[in-house]
Amino acid sequence: MHERTIAELAHGLRAGEYTSVELVEALLRRIEDLDGRLNSFITVTAEQALAQARAADQRLRRGGGGPLTGVPIAHKDIFCTDGVRTSCASRMLAGFVAPYDATVVERLKAAGAVMLGKTNMDEFAMGSSNETSWYGPVRNPWDTGRVPGGSSGGSAAAVAARLVPGATGTDTGGSIRQPAALTGITGLKPTYGRVSRWGMIAFASSLDQGGPMARTAEDVALLLGAMAGFDPRDSTSVDRPVPDYAQALVRPIRGLRVGLPREYFGEGLDPAVRAAVEDAVRVLESQGAEVREIGLPNTPLAVPAYYVVAPAEASSNLARYDGVRYGYRCEDPKDLEDLYMRTRGEGFGAEVKRRILIGTYTLSAGYYDAYYLKAQKVRRLIRDDFARAFEQVDVIAGPTSPTTAFRLGERLDDPVTMYLSDVYTIAVNLAGLPAISIPVGFAAGLPVGMQLIGNYFEEGLLLNVAHQYQLATDWHRAVPPGFE
Amino acid sequence: MEWEAVIGLEIHAQLATRSKIFSGASTAYGAEPNTQACAIDLGLPGVLPVLNEAAVRMAVKFGLAIGAEVARRSVFARKNYFYPDLPKGYQISQYELPIVRAGRVTIQLDDGAEKEIGVTRAHLEEDAGKSLHEDFHGMTGIDLNRAGTPLLEIVSEPDLRSPREAVAYARKIHTLVRYLEICDGNMQEGSFRIDANVSVRPRGESAFGTRTEIKNLNSFRFLERALAYEIERQIEVLESGGSVVQETRLYDPDRNETRPMRTKEEANDYRYFPDPDLLPLVLDEAWIEQVRAELPELPDARRARFMAEHGLPAYDATVITAAREVADYYEAVVAAVGGEAKLCANWVMGELAGALNRDGIEITASPVGPEALAGLLRRILDGTVSGRAAKEVFEAMWAGEGDADAVIEARGLRQISDAGAIERLIDEVLAAHPEQLAQYRAGKEKLFGFFVGQVMKASKGKANPRQVNELLRRRLDAEG
Numbered sequence: 001m002h003e004r005t006i007a008e009l010a011h012g013l014r015a016g017e018y019t020s021v022e023l024v025e026a027l028l029r030r031i032e033d034l035d036g037r038l039n040s041f042i043t044v045t046a047e048q049a050l051a052q053a054r055a056a057d058q059r060l061r062r063g064g065g066g067p068l069t070g071v072p073i074a075h076k077d078i079f080c081t082d083g084v085r086t087s088c089a090s091r092m093l094a095g096f097v098a099p100y101d102a103t104v105v106e107r108l109k110a111a112g113a114v115m116l117g118k119t120n121m122d123e124f125a126m127g128s129s130n131e132t133s134w135y136g137p138v139r140n141p142w143d144t145g146r147v148p149g150g151s152s153g154g155s156a157a158a159v160a161a162r163l164v165p166g167a168t169g170t171d172t173g174g175s176i177r178q179p180a181a182l183t184g185i186t187g188l189k190p191t192y193g194r195v196s197r198w199g200m201i202a203f204a205s206s207l208d209q210g211g212p213m214a215r216t217a218e219d220v221a222l223l224l225g226a227m228a229g230f231d232p233r234d235s236t237s238v239d240r241p242v243p244d245y246a247q248a249l250v251r252p253i254r255g256l257r258v259g260l261p262r263e264y265f266g267e268g269l270d271p272a273v274r275a276a277v278e279d280a281v282r283v284l285e286s287q288g289a290e291v292r293e294i295g296l297p298n299t300p301l302a303v304p305a306y307y308v309v310a311p312a313e314a315s316s317n318l319a320r321y322d323g324v325r326y327g328y329r330c331e332d333p334k335d336l337e338d339l340y341m342r343t344r345g346e347g348f349g350a351e352v353k354r355r356i357l358i359g360t361y362t363l364s365a366g367y368y369d370a371y372y373l374k375a376q377k378v379r380r381l382i383r384d385d386f387a388r389a390f391e392q393v394d395v396i397a398g399p400t401s402p403t404t405a406f407r408l409g410e411r412l413d414d415p416v417t418m419y420l421s422d423v424y425t426i427a428v429n430l431a432g433l434p435a436i437s438i439p440v441g442f443a444a445g446l447p448v449g450m451q452l453i454g455n456y457f458e459e460g461l462l463l464n465v466a467h468q469y470q471l472a473t474d475w476h477r478a479v480p481p482g483f484e
Numbered sequence: 485m486e487w488e489a490v491i492g493l494e495i496h497a498q499l500a501t502r503s504k505i506f507s508g509a510s511t512a513y514g515a516e517p518n519t520q521a522c523a524i525d526l527g528l529p530g531v532l533p534v535l536n537e538a539a540v541r542m543a544v545k546f547g548l549a550i551g552a553e554v555a556r557r558s559v560f561a562r563k564n565y566f567y568p569d570l571p572k573g574y575q576i577s578q579y580e581l582p583i584v585r586a587g588r589v590t591i592q593l594d595d596g597a598e599k600e601i602g603v604t605r606a607h608l609e610e611d612a613g614k615s616l617h618e619d620f621h622g623m624t625g626i627d628l629n630r631a632g633t634p635l636l637e638i639v640s641e642p643d644l645r646s647p648r649e650a651v652a653y654a655r656k657i658h659t660l661v662r663y664l665e666i667c668d669g670n671m672q673e674g675s676f677r678i679d680a681n682v683s684v685r686p687r688g689e690s691a692f693g694t695r696t697e698i699k700n701l702n703s704f705r706f707l708e709r710a711l712a713y714e715i716e717r718q719i720e721v722l723e724s725g726g727s728v729v730q731e732t733r734l735y736d737p738d739r740n741e742t743r744p745m746r747t748k749e750e751a752n753d754y755r756y757f758p759d760p761d762l763l764p765l766v767l768d769e770a771w772i773e774q775v776r777a778e779l780p781e782l783p784d785a786r787r788a789r790f791m792a793e794h795g796l797p798a799y800d801a802t803v804i805t806a807a808r809e810v811a812d813y814y815e816a817v818v819a820a821v822g823g824e825a826k827l828c829a830n831w832v833m834g835e836l837a838g839a840l841n842r843d844g845i846e847i848t849a850s851p852v853g854p855e856a857l858a859g860l861l862r863r864i865l866d867g868t869v870s871g872r873a874a875k876e877v878f879e880a881m882w883a884g885e886g887d888a889d890a891v892i893e894a895r896g897l898r899q900i901s902d903a904g905a906i907e908r909l910i911d912e913v914l915a916a917h918p919e920q921l922a923q924y925r926a927g928k929e930k931l932f933g934f935f936v937g938q939v940m941k942a943s944k945g946k947a948n949p950r951q952v953n954e955l956l957r958r959r960l961d962a963e964g
Binding site for chain 1: 530753
């Protein structure tokens with residue numbers, strides 16, 4: 001059963017081939033047997049999952065429910081879940097249980113999906129390797145000596161290892177797409193404002209966006225359909241109807257204009273990754289797409305601008321973790337300053353502290369104009385780059401990450417190299433555009449991902465292109481050895 | 485050397501919305517600690533602010549009322565600092581682009597002259613919670629009921645030159661926000677708080693001196709006294725060769741002095757930046773015009789109308805329009821009496837205000853309503869009671885003895901207006917004082933008042949004084 005996609009499971013549940021309870025029990029066993037190798041879950045909610053599965057089965061028996069009814073999923077532990085601990089993979093949120101569901105959780109619950117648990121991640125979503133988690137690193141099922149990418153590394157590893165058919169993630173600078181690429185799955189970062197941020201713990205509010213991760217574009221479409229939509233509780237969510245993503249998948253892509261940014265195929269790109277992506281582009285061409293080279297000249301400014309904006313917002317977003325109201329508090333504080341210093345000193349990990357320090361610095365009097373304001377101007381330039389590109393093409397294609405999965409510990413002491421590994425994904429967040437990563441082959445036995453970037457609210461087109469590609473290829477069916 | 489004070493005020497007016505500025509929690513005052521703080525007010529992880537439209541409407545009303553520029557686009561910013569009663573570690577405020585810019589109000593000075601005071605800006609922000617230091621045995625309690633309450637911070641230009649001017653300006657703003665019904669103005673409960681920036685300079689100098697800020701003044705009297713003290717203190721410092729330190733000070737009303745607040749040595753850097761959780765606030769013309777159409781008659785316009793149409797003196801018009809409820813009461817009395825505005829004003833400002841003040845009652849809860857007071861004034865005007873007796877009638881009405889006519893009857897206060905009766909009293913008085921009469925006739929005309937007093941006394945105060953005067957004059961002149 002674990003081999004099946006969400007679409008297949010939905011069919012099997014409806015046809016009565018198995019019940020949701022049987023499915024959930026099978027996957028819970030799998031998690032118990034296999035997750036010791038991966039550490040992809042922080043919390044497994046077996047009892048709640050079985051209760052939800054029983055309710056789903058009842059609905060299914062009466063002929064009710066939708067395509068997600070009874071389908072098991074997992075949530076990145078950045079989404080608040082009513083009554084179930086939410087840690088953001090930080091010691092700082094030790095013992096924290098939210099009295100509310102994130103909108104994403106609420107909507108998937110309403111769609112009948114069954115939550116198996118909360119997945120591991122980089123602490124407060126800060127990282128590209130899932131090594132900064134207080135609950136230990138996640139390992140890549142394709143090679144457990146390597147990272148799964150981050151920050152949504154737990155969701156990616158769990159989906160790739162067939163512990164769960166789909167999961168939620170969040171993407172601030174590539175945190176859905178890069179781990180999807182490094183673990184050989186499909187992950188979509190929606191347009192900023194498409195998916196509500198209510199209940200999703202903030203890292204960098206103007207960049208954060210929740211999105212689905214699964215094995216196929218079709219599954220991602222099913223999950224996105226349930227997650228997306230206006231939410232009056234999030235002022236940045238956009239009031240715009242949600243199209244039927246599943247229906248849009250089947251259109252042929254003849255005449256589709258695909259742009260290849262020359263800046264995404266230059267120095268630093270692993271030749272094997274490049275070769276796999278070029279092969280994938282040829283598949284699209286064979287399906288009738290017209291490919292042309294384009295320019296995104298401000299690409300080199302994206303990483304520096306991101307590492308001003310994101311830490312600045314983070315330094316403020318993470319100020320609420322002060323040991324006063326909830327979460328971690330140091331032992332026996334002597335006075336207020338001691339409470340603040342030791343709580344935050346002990347509660348946050350090194351990467352989080354580094355970013356708080358960077359952000360505090362860039363917002364400081366005398367530096368604000370030179371850093372924060374300038375970074376905002378760069379964002380405008382990057383948006384303009386994309387706007388010009390979308391006058392010529394329908395989608396932009398390129399590698400998701402310059403390399404395949406790297407070894408655990410390899411870049412931990414070299415933050416700049418780590419930051420640069422997000423070079424192709426970060427500009428998308430700065431511009432607020434949607435983008436998807438799909439598996440397009442292997443290099444030395446490790447998955448390679450291709451990123452497709454669309455214009456605002458063109459998630460349907462991205463899923464359409466990805467699905468058409470997946471009809472012609474079977475990279476997305478590859479199973480990591482040992483997780484068959 | 486002659487010194488001149490330069491004062492600017494920052495007033496925090498708590499907006500009278502039912503729910504908080506970024507959450508649905510209630511803003512009601514006086515609830516049990518932390519019972520009116522929802523997940524958003526507590527700054528739990530993952531929560532987001534949503535702007536309360538009612539707060540925006542109130543800020544725009546204020547902007548329109550002071551002839552300010554109402555920003556078509558304003559931006560909420562985060563002011564970052566750590567404090568236990570600030571749940572998110574930042575306060576959502578407006579910084580570079582406030583909702584209300586450049587307006588002005590006119591104040592009346594003690595000499596009757598008018599002065600225009602610039603309002604630099606007014607911006608929306610959320611209040612913090614409260615730290616409670618008592619009752620916790622060396623610890624601090626945090627009450628977050630107030631966290632997220634909407635405030636309008638109103639910043640004046642440094643146009644004020646004396647504590648009296650500062651009070652006149654603060655009262656003016658207080659009057660205005662209550663007319664607009666955007667703030668209850670309750671200073672005890674902290675709904676209207678004043679911070680004063682003050683410096684001194686030699687008269688004629690155009691550069692400003694170094695200023696100090698006096699925080700959290702919660703009455704007009706304290707504002708005046710704190711400023712007077714602080715101005716004196718700064719002059720003394722300068723005259724003795726010292727220099728004023730730029731600092732925040734607190735006013736201690738018990739000792740009538742200001743003291744520096746204990747602060748960190750380095751200046752706070754609030755690291756303001758636009759709040760990414762809130763979109764820029766964009767107002768369209770039609771919406772603003774709709775708010776403008778809802779504005780009530782403002783105190784300045786009402787004051788001008790009372791002077792032009794009712795013929796009230798400037799002083800009376802100012803006092804009566806200072807509070808919307810008083811002006812409403814006064815207008816109701818004038819309407820019921822059918823004119824006689826000055827008499828109505830005298831009674832509202834005199835007997836009524838005195839009784840309200842004495843018993844600590846709001847005018848809207850006055851035991852003598854405008855109709856009842858009008859009933860009494862009509863009896864003065866038709867000569868049924870004398871002005872003096874009317875005061876007794878009023879007190880009896882206040883005590884609940886019934887309307888004016890009932891009290892007049894019950895207490896026998898009807899005025900003697902019968903000429904024959906008064907003439908008989910005059911006869912008695914003249915007969916009883918032959919010596920004074922002789923002196924009067926010899927030219928000591930001052931004694932006329934003596935005779936009036938004696939006649940009034942003989943009538944036990946009930947004789948109509950105007951008639952006593954007339955009849956007595958006629959009698960004495962006729963015999964002269």
